[in-house]
Amino acid sequence: MARVVVDVMPKPEILDPQGQAVARALPRLGFDGVSDVRQGKHFELEVDDSVDDETLAKIAEGFLSNPVVEDFVVRRVQS
Amino acid sequence: MARVVVDVMPKPEILDPQGQAVARALPRLGFDGVSDVRQGKHFELEVDDSVDDETLAKIAEGFLSNPVVEDFVVRRVQS
Numbered sequence: 249m250a251r252v253v254v255d256v257m258p259k260p261e262i263l264d265p266q267g268q269a270v271a272r273a274l275p276r277l278g279f280d281g282v283s284d285v286r287q288g289k290h291f292e293l294e295v296d297d298s299v300d301d302e303t304l305a306k307i308a309e310g311f312l313s314n315p316v317v318e319d320f321v322v323r324r325v326q327s
Numbered sequence: 328m329a330r331v332v333v334d335v336m337p338k339p340e341i342l343d344p345q346g347q348a349v350a351r352a353l354p355r356l357g358f359d360g361v362s363d364v365r366q367g368k369h370f371e372l373e374v375d376d377s378v379d380d381e382t383l384a385k386i387a388e389g390f391l392s393n394p395v396v397e398d399f400v401v402r403r404v405q406s
Contacts, residue, residue, distance in 0.1 A: 267370070279386055294363040307361070
């Protein structure tokens with residue numbers, strides 16, 4: 249078994265209202281020095297060693313993200 | 328400036344219906360070998376170098392996660 253992490257983020261040209269709301273709120277709450285916040289999704293998958301990188305990319309692209317508005321990164325963190 | 332990543336995941340004892348839905352759907356869609364999926368949040372922050380780790384932990388605990396049901400990990404990826 250391997251643990252696979254998939255991080256899904258809005259593409260740079262896509263507005264991210266949730267992230268912007270956090271970034272705007274922090275100074276009001278007393279936390280300065282954070283100039284940008286982007287919010288995405290983080291998936292942790294338990295995967296058989298037989299599952300190859302191409303299959304993982306298909307899963308990430310088809311079922312964990314929306315490729316029109318999101319980018320994803322797949323990485324194996326443990327095997 | 329430094330880039331800081333905060334990953335927020337449901338605690339292990341918390342049910343994760345979104346992750347379970349993906350895990351159950353994958354075999355139906357022709358993808359075998361994925362035994363578990365957990366879904367959380369992934370934040371990317373642009374942070375002044377003056378912001379210390381204690382402040383980042385306060386931001387993550389107070390505003391990016393719900394510490395009752397979620398765990399978080401903070402890491403600096405670039406400085």
